[in-house]
Amino acid sequence: MLVSGRDLLKRAVAERRAIGSFNTYNLEITRAILRAAEARDASVFLAIGTGAFEYAGFEVLVAASLAAAREASVPVAVHVDHAPDAETIARCIDAGLTSVMIDGSKLGLDENIALTRRAVDSARGVCVEAELGGIAGAEDSSGAHETSIPMTDPADASRFVAETGVDSLAIAIGNAHGFYTGEPHLDFDRLRALESAVPVPLVLHGASGISDGDLARCVELGVRKVNVNTEIRYALFESLTAVLRDGVPGYDVTKLFGAAIVAMQQAVEEKLSVFGWD
Ligand code: G3H
Numbered sequence: 254m255l256v257s258g259r260d261l262l263k264r265a266v267a268e269r270r271a272i273g274s275f276n277t278y279n280l281e282i283t284r285a286i287l288r289a290a291e292a293r294d295a296s297v298f299l300a301i302g303t304g305a306f307e308y309a310g311f312e313v314l315v316a317a318s319l320a321a322a323r324e325a326s327v328p329v330a331v332h333v334d335h336a337p338d339a340e341t342i343a344r345c346i347d348a349g350l351t352s353v354m355i356d357g358s359k360l361g362l363d364e365n366i367a368l369t370r371r372a373v374d375s376a377r378g379v380c381v382e383a384e385l386g387g388i389a390g391a392e393d394s395s396g397a398h399e400t401s402i403p404m405t406d407p408a409d410a411s412r413f414v415a416e417t418g419v420d421s422l423a424i425a426i427g428n429a430h431g432f433y434t435g436e437p438h439l440d441f442d443r444l445r446a447l448e449s450a451v452p453v454p455l456v457l458h459g460a461s462g463i464s465d466g467d468l469a470r471c472v473e474l475g476v477r478k479v480n481v482n483t484e485i486r487y488a489l490f491e492s493l494t495a496v497l498r499d500g501v502p503g504y505d506v507t508k509l510f511g512a513a514i515v516a517m518q519q520a521v522e523e524k525l526s527v528f529g530w531d
Pocket residue numbers: 276334335392395429430431432457458459460461480481482483484
């Protein structure tokens with residue numbers, strides 16, 4: 254069922270676990286994410302970045318994502334990930350998305366506050382996530398990264414949330430988009446400080462490549478939404494490569510992509526269990 258992002262965050266806070274946010278680009282990935290959510294009886298964010306909109310077409314991808322969310326037996330919020338401006342936010346709200354993220358993280362604090370306030374106004378009551386601090390790496394074709402600089406400052410975060418009225422805040426504590434070159438070192442002391450300074454749920458981006466133990470610790474310390482993208486794409490590529498190597502009789506697309514859906518579903522389910530959905 255299609256629900257608001259705010260409902261999901263409320264549930265995460267009440268149940269002290271995290272809602273997984275998984276990025277889709279097409280029908281196969283959407284199917285894998287929602288099958289995993291249904292298998293775990295989990296609520297999820299079905300996230301779409303601007304690169305995915307360009308790839309699949311805005312209207313088509315929105316319509317397919319909303320239809321899939323409505324048809325699901327579990328609560329699903331359809332979310333725009335890393336929107337760069339208030340106009341994109343307004344377009345997504347008009348189209349029926351139930352959660353949005355504005356990303357002004359590359360701006361200075363005051364500019365980020367101003368951009369985020371404009372996004373909150375454009376969202377007309379829909380749940381808004383913002384980002385403060387820098388998360389290295391690109392969203393759609395992420396390579397490997399060591400760290401994210403600068404990390405989120407707790408005092409800045411407290412001011413940012415008070416002045417923008419956002420519903421949730423994405424933080425930088427050593428996380429990065431894509432796989433990491435070595436073992437990522439998350440700053441858990443900073444996470445504790447952010448948790449006490451910030452009155453809204455915290456969001457962790459860049460979960461791919463972070464160990465299950467570290468992710469579970471983030472959830473224990475108050476992260477209530479965790480974003481995963483690269484590990485799903487990795488499962489897709491691995492599956493397609495293996496199936497194509499062995500060959501598919503009759504060029505049967507349902508076998509080629511069917512196997513990929515199963516592989517991606519498994520990747521999503523593994524993450525859901527770490528976030529508290531056993
Ligand atoms: O917004 C999406 C996530 O931050 C994805 O990060 O590709 O490292 O899993 P990831």
